[in-house]
Amino acid sequence: MTIQALHTPHVDAPPETRRIDVRGLCKTFQLAGTAIEAVRDVSFNVRRGEFVALLGPSGSGKSTVLNMIATLVKPTSGQILIDGTPVVPGQATPNVGYVFQRDTLFPWRTVADNIGYGLELAGVPAAERKDRVRACLAQAGLQDFDNAYPSALSGGMRQRAALMRTLVVEPQVLLMDEPFGALDTHTKIDMHDVLLRIWEREQQTVLFVTHDLGEALTLADRIILFSARPGRIKESFEVDFARPRNAVKIRETPRYAELFQLIWHSLGEEFIKGRKP
Numbered sequence: 001m002t003i004q005a006l007h008t009p010h011v012d013a014p015p016e017t018r019r020i021d022v023r024g025l026c027k028t029f030q031l032a033g034t035a036i037e038a039v040r041d042v043s044f045n046v047r048r049g050e051f052v053a054l055l056g057p058s059g060s061g062k063s064t065v066l067n068m069i070a071t072l073v074k075p076t077s078g079q080i081l082i083d084g085t086p087v088v089p090g091q092a093t094p095n096v097g098y099v100f101q102r103d104t105l106f107p108w109r110t111v112a113d114n115i116g117y118g119l120e121l122a123g124v125p126a127a128e129r130k131d132r133v134r135a136c137l138a139q140a141g142l143q144d145f146d147n148a149y150p151s152a153l154s155g156g157m158r159q160r161a162a163l164m165r166t167l168v169v170e171p172q173v174l175l176m177d178e179p180f181g182a183l184d185t186h187t188k189i190d191m192h193d194v195l196l197r198i199w200e201r202e203q204q205t206v207l208f209v210t211h212d213l214g215e216a217l218t219l220a221d222r223i224i225l226f227s228a229r230p231g232r233i234k235e236s237f238e239v240d241f242a243r244p245r246n247a248v249k250i251r252e253t254p255r256y257a258e259l260f261q262l263i264w265h266s267l268g269e270e271f272i273k274g275r276k277p
């Protein structure tokens, strides 16, 4: 089923940049002599500046697809192109940032030094680094915690710092694997607003893995629903809420309830299939 989108990302650069194309992607893992078919013939694309959520039950291959796009896992077959160029397994793709479920902050570095890490690696001069880190701290509401160590932060603050550590290098494509999965509901919704404000301004191309339908509806322009394992694309839904969105208020609208019910039904079928022995 397709629902008409109201939002068209406002962009002015050529459409072939900041684009993800996935064609006929398959992945079978070998585990102790047993073949585990995780992903079967998955094809989709994410347009420049589009926010797409991959939604599906646990074990449906969402992370495997994201990890293949991030070049962390080698596909069994199929092709992945970013900006029209095939990605190379094991090699970082320029302008692509990755945010994981668990914050990966270095406990021995302060918040500011964690955020500045990617800039250090890129050889950005100290003065510029300081300015860019300061801007990120402000965006994340962490300006008073620049000298704190991660252990002194709440889960939400750590995840904001981790997000900024990825965003500070200004990636044009963002791959996010359940980045807020470990947070409580309210902190998660706060993070949705943080991410929405950043994305509305920067218009990165985002591919966001989640099993949380509410999260997918709040954030995405389009939801790609995966079947139970082996993961295939079952359906795709355009999410037609106007932008800018408010992560709290959107959940109070009749349209949210309508879309939730529609997609929940399809997702529920896959949960049930996934449960069968």
Ligand SMILES: Nc1ncnc2c1ncn2[C@@H]1O[C@H](COP(=O)(O)OP(=O)(O)OP(=O)(O)O)[C@@H](O)[C@H]1O
Residues within 6 Å of the ligand: 029, 030, 031, 036, 037, 038, 056, 057, 058, 059, 060, 061, 062, 063, 064, 065, 211, 229
């Ligand atoms: N390195 C691996 N070796 C063997 N099997 C794996 C490996 N990684 C993933 N799998 C299997 O592939 C399938 C898909 O896993 P994947 O983590 O991609 O699913 P997912 O949809 O992201 O699940 P979740 O929402 O629980 O994170 C699962 O059956 C999993 O056990």
